[in-house]
Amino acid sequence: MTERERFRWARGRTALVAFALVTAVAAGGVWWSQGADRASAVDAAPKTSAVQDVKSPGKPSGGLPGVRDCGIGEPQIKPQVITLTCADAGMVATAITWERYGSREAEGTGVVQVERTAGAGADAGFPATFRLYGPEPVAGGRAFTGLEVTYEGSTPLGDTTEMYNLA
Numbered sequence: 001m002t003e004r005e006r007f008r009w010a011r012g013r014t015a016l017v018a019f020a021l022v023t024a025v026a027a028g029g030v031w032w033s034q035g036a037d038r039a040s041a042v043d044a045a046p047k048t049s050a051v052q053d054v055k056s057p058g059k060p061s062g063g064l065p066g067v068r069d070c071g072i073g074e075p076q077i078k079p080q081v082i083t084l085t086c087a088d089a090g091m092v093a094t095a096i097t098w099e100r101y102g103s104r105e106a107e108g109t110g111v112v113q114v115e116r117t118a119g120a121g122a123d124a125g126f127p128a129t130f131r132l133y134g135p136e137p138v139a140g141g142r143a144f145t146g147l148e149v150t151y152e153g154s155t156p157l158g159d160t161t162e163m164y165n166l167a
Contacts, residue, residue: 064103065135065142071167075143077101080110082130082147084164090115091156093130093149105144106132112149114156127152136167143167 066075070086078098084091096110111125128151132144147164155162 063142064101065132065144067132067147067166068138068143074140075138078106082166084112084147084149084162093128093147096130104133104135106130112151112156124156126154126156132166138167 064077066077067079067082068075069079069081069083078101080094080096082093082096083089084093092113092115094111094113096108098106098108100107108130110128110130112128114124114126116123128149131148131150132146133148134145135142136145143166145165145167147166149162149164151160
């Protein structure tokens with residue numbers, strides 16, 4: 001190999017290394033910026049396992065329907081926490097603020113917390129809007145039977161809107 005060929009080879013190798021380094025830095029920046037958005041949502045609400053301790057029954061208010069967590073217990077008026085996956089409590093709607101709470105439906109905003117299983121990543125939070133609907137008489141009062149969750153950005157299961165049966 002002549003001196004000129006070695007110089008071209010070294011220059012090509014340097015360009016390839018520089019390209020790989022720039023690509024890695026750019027990809028890391030995109031990943032990091034998306035993580036920062038999710039991190040702010042996670043900080044805004046308690047973790048799913050800790051949520052169970054902050055549930056408190058709402059006081060009955062003028063015959064308004066409440067929410068029975070996982071379809072059991074007395075209905076809670078304007079709950080701040082609703083368990084979405086009752087089998088394992090792995091998805092929980094938290095930090096709910098109700099903008100409108102009526103006798104036929106209710107609308108609010110909050111965060112869906114998703115608890116990851118061991119080895120499957122960290123817990124994550126997803127900002128969402130919530131709509132309760134379908135009030136029915138139940139033992140202990142009236143309760144909403146359905147919940148519609150609409151995500152404001154990324155979603156835990158890939159769907160923009162999810163429906164849950166609360167009965």
